[in-house]
Amino acid sequence: VQLVESGGGSVQAGGSLRLSCAAFGYTYSMNSMAWFRQAPGQEREGVAAIYMGGGSTFYADSVKGRFTISQDTIKNTVYLQMNSLKPEDTAMYYCAADFGDIWSPLDRDDYNYWGQGTQVTVSS
Numbered sequence: 001v002q003l004v005e006s007g008g009g010s011v012q013a014g015g016s017l018r019l020s021c022a023a024f025g026y027t028y029s030m031n032s033m034a035w036f037r038q039a040p041g042q043e044r045e046g047v048a049a050i051y052m053g054g055g056s057t058f059y060a061d062s063v064k065g066r067f068t069i070s071q072d073t074i075k076n077t078v079y080l081q082m083n084s085l086k087p088e089d090t091a092m093y094y095c096a097a098d099f100g101d102i103w104s105p106l107d108r109d110d111y112n113y114w115g116q117g118t119q120v121t122v123s124s
Helices: none
Strands: 002-006 009-012 017-024 032-038 045-051 058-059 067-072 077-083 091-098 118-123
Touching: 002 091, 017 032, 017 091, 017 118, 032 067, 032 077, 045 067, 045 077, 058 067
Parallel strands: 009 118
Antiparallel strands: 002 017, 017 077, 032 045, 032 091, 045 058, 067 077, 091 118
């Protein structure tokens, strides 16, 4: 399985970006996808996750009300719409896919495949 992210960039605080992650390969048994982020010197943290079957979503408290995760099941693609961006949202954003039976939405150890990352920079 290969995950390909796109859509990162640089914006001013208050701006918006939309990230995309397309999954290629044997995705038949893929249960969920998620976005994580990692700032320099910090741990990789879960941002948002979506269950592919029913569309249930989970968000980190820090992004609730500002970020929205969505999916296109035909294209095997998930999106992360990021609004009202803050400088503290600056990080490398990674897409991840989970094929397990038990789902921990924002637990990085739960995910089996990762994308290469896309940089998001928010200036004040």
